Structure formats: structure tokens, C-alpha cells
Amino acid sequence: MTALLLAGAMLVHLGMIFLTLAPPNALKVGNQEAINSYVQPEFGQDWKLFAPNPKQRNDAIGIRLRTMGNPGSPHISQWINLTAQDVAKIQGNPTPSHVDQNMLRIAWDSSDSLHGPTNRPKGIRGQVAADYLKRIALQRFGRQWQGERITAVQLAGRYAMVRPPSWSSEEVPDTTNYRVLPWWPVTDQDYKGL
Structure with missing residues (x-):
């Protein structure tokens, strides 16, 4: 039962991250608020880590x-x-x-x-x-x-x-x-x- 719960949580997590990075589609647009509320607090993607934009x-x-x-x-x-x-x-x-x-x-x-x-x-x-x-x-x-x-x-x-x-x-x-x-x-x- 625990393994099933962990697998389900992992699938939800990977799905949310995928939808964040995916191009706009019906699923992403329809659930944007839920996706953002899940991803943004902890898992937000910040590409400046890899290509910093210096202060201008x-x-x-x-x-x-x-x-x-x-x-x-x-x-x-x-x-x-x-x-x-x-x-x-x-x-x-x-x-x-x-x-x-x-x-x-x-x-x-x-x-x-x-x-x-x-x-x-x-x-x-x-x-x-x-x-x-x-x-x-x-x-x-x-x-x-x-x-x-x-x-x-x-x-x-x-x-x-x-x-x-x-x-x-x-x-x-x-x-x-x-x-x-x-x-x-x-x-x-x-x-x-x-």
C-alpha cells in the first residue's frame, strides 16, 4: 500500500513538473492555477542558474x-x-x-x-x-x-x-x-x- 501511495505521489509530481515545462496545451491552460500553486513554492524553474543575466x-x-x-x-x-x-x-x-x-x-x-x-x-x-x-x-x-x-x-x-x-x-x-x-x-x- 505504501509503495502504491509513493508511486502515485511521484507520478503526480512528475506530471506537474512536466506540465510546467511543456508548451501551452489544453490540460496546462485549464489547470494553470493548480500547477503554479504546486510548482512555484519549491520547484520553480530558474534558468538564471545556468545562464545568469548580469545586473544592467x-x-x-x-x-x-x-x-x-x-x-x-x-x-x-x-x-x-x-x-x-x-x-x-x-x-x-x-x-x-x-x-x-x-x-x-x-x-x-x-x-x-x-x-x-x-x-x-x-x-x-x-x-x-x-x-x-x-x-x-x-x-x-x-x-x-x-x-x-x-x-x-x-x-x-x-x-x-x-x-x-x-x-x-x-x-x-x-x-x-x-x-x-x-x-x-x-x-x-x-x-x-x-
Whole structure:
């Protein structure tokens, strides 16, 4: 009985993986949601492992902190370059952490793509992405900065395209783009699980 159960589970697994990789067909199109919910959490195919696409832009993500001192007067920090902190952790490290290399950048890209030009989230996923980005930033500072309680954070990004190699005919704009997010209040809920 156990062998039969294992064989059935293996057939379902192989079938789901096959349907993920197969070209569009009636079975795949009709069951796309079920296939994705099975495959994506653990078995997603990422071809970048074999043919990585190098970063094509230089990003810098920064943060300002609003804190509250004992007399009750708020203070605002200077901009702190979070990307520079990540780069400092991986430079010279022969086995850099994926977290140090990508977590902040991926969280920023996700939040950026799920928010409109007025910084309003596009549905619940946009709000979740913003909360995730805020928690990643807060994880670096804890509840206090320079002895004062953090009450709000503001994040900003700066992007410039990487110049193509001299042998390439590719043209890229020679501009730097900026995006400054609004102040996000910090509550005890933001620290839950950190």
C-alpha cells in the first residue's frame, strides 16, 4: 500500500513538473492555477542558474529614520545608504550570502513594481511588498537609532544604467532616476518576528 501511495505521489509530481515545462496545451491552460500553486513554492524553474543575466543597472537604496527623543521632539537622520552596507559585506568575501547580495534589491524591485506613480499599492500584494521592504530595513536598525525610538522610515532609490561594453552597439540612456517613497510609520507590529 505504501509503495502504491509513493508511486502515485511521484507520478503526480512528475506530471506537474512536466506540465510546467511543456508548451501551452489544453490540460496546462485549464489547470494553470493548480500547477503554479504546486510548482512555484519549491520547484520553480530558474534558468538564471545556468545562464545568469548580469545586473544592467546600478542601484542605491537609502533610508532616513524619524526618531523620538526623551523630550518628545522628533529627529530626522541623514540618508543612510543601505546598498553600500550590503556591498561592504560581500566585497572580498569568497562565499557571499544571497541575503547580502539580493534581499534588499529584490524587496525594493517588488515593492516598486507593485506601486503606482503616486506610491499607492496595487492591491494587497502591493501592501505586503511595502511591509516586507519596511521590515527588511528595520531589521538592520532594531527599535532604536542613536538611543532614540524609531517612529517612521522613508526609503528612496537611485538607478543608473550600466554602460555596455565597448564592443557593444547597445545604447543606454545616460540618466539617473530617483524614487522617494513617503514616510511610513513604524509600529510594534513591524517588529513582530524580527
